Amino acid sequence: MTIRTDAIRKSGPLHWEPSERWVRGTKGGTTVVDSRRPVLVWQPDLPVPCYTFPESEVRTDLLRAARRPDTGAHCGATVFYDLDLDGAVTGNAAWTFPGEELAGHISFEWFGREVLDHWYEEDEEIFVHPRDPHARVDPLPSSRHVRVEIDGVPVAETRRPVLLFETGLPVRYYIPREDVRFDLLTPTDHRTRCPYKGIARYWSWSRGGPGLTDVAWTYPEPVVAAGAVRDLVCFYNEAVDLVVDGERLERPVTVFSAQRP
Structure with missing residues (x-):
């Protein structure tokens, strides 16, 4: 045929x-x-x-x-x-x-x-499913000032994030490791796979709390198209407070929100 x-x-x-x-x-x-x-x-x-x-x-x-x-x-x-x-x-x-x-x-x-x-x-x-040719994943280096807070505690702050724009999801802010407070995070065994980015590993908020398990992740070996986020750290917008260029962002409602009280 x-x-x-x-x-x-x-x-x-x-x-x-x-x-x-x-x-x-x-x-x-x-x-x-x-x-x-x-x-x-x-x-x-x-x-x-x-x-x-x-x-x-x-x-x-x-x-x-x-x-x-x-x-x-x-x-x-x-x-x-x-x-x-x-x-x-x-x-x-x-x-x-x-x-x-x-x-x-x-x-x-x-x-x-x-x-x-x-x-x-x-x-x-x-992984997971074929890539949709009508969906985009664009990681772009930026000089925006990004601060991440959990329960009012700053856990990351940078002026050199990589912003990842993915069809159907909020902007994700990937932060260099040097700008993350790892003393406030605990690594977990959780792994997820994404056809557009690769295999992710996770951290939880060390002080606990609902929705704060596996709250941050990284891609140690991302797929080629997402190479700009290699080893950077991202937090769920749905679970943390993000302040970008002085503006506190509203937490988005997404498919992940149910997991993030």
């Missing part, structure tokens, strides 16, 4: 567009997907896209008809596959979207349930 490359297209409740990125997915050292013609698909019940791949670029010999199909998921998909790799079976690992537009393509569970160990776009590993 030939897929147009000139615009986002719609198939029932789905929106999709072709990508020119080389995408690979592996499990246990076995390459399950190796695609140079992936298609990004937006489902109405998910905030992020997924990939679907031409069958010819998927190890279909590793797929079996699902023993217990997850019918009703993924916009009414009716064809589901289990992944059988060296006798280890992962149920409902893949599916095909209904309708003719994306016929001959196979998608893999990813967002919220990663059935493959590693995914790559070109030679860079990506």
Whole structure:
């Protein structure tokens, strides 16, 4: 099937567009997907896209008809596959979207349930979900005066932050380590992964308090596009008080607010 490359297209409740990125997915050292013609698909019940791949670029010999199909998921998909790799079976690992537009393509569970160990776009590993080409993450060096306070106590202050502008989120203020009061923070074992920035590690406010666990983070080895925030420290705007150029900012309401009383 030939897929147009000139615009986002719609198939029932789905929106999709072709990508020119080389995408690979592996499990246990076995390459399950190796695609140079992936298609990004937006489902109405998910905030992020997924990939679907031409069958010819998927190890279909590793797929079996699902023993217990997850019918009703993924916009009414009716064809589901289990992944059988060296006798280890992962149920409902893949599916095909209904309708003719994306016929001959196979998608893999990813967002919220990663059935493959590693995914790559070109030679860079990506996490959690495919990057949305219509979302931006722009880290910009700045000379703004930024002060971070918790319970009235200054925990960071700098005139050389990096401001990170990310679609759909408030500006994040990344601060050089030399300008952070680490004596007031306690490192934790918490880790999160972001497709746009990489793997983050965290600190909590040492004096405790609701919403102040894992309140600050850093990216020791960010993805290339977010390299400007390497080793800098950021605090949740939702949980701390930020004073920028003398103006105290209101705490934003975001998807993270529920975790930050």
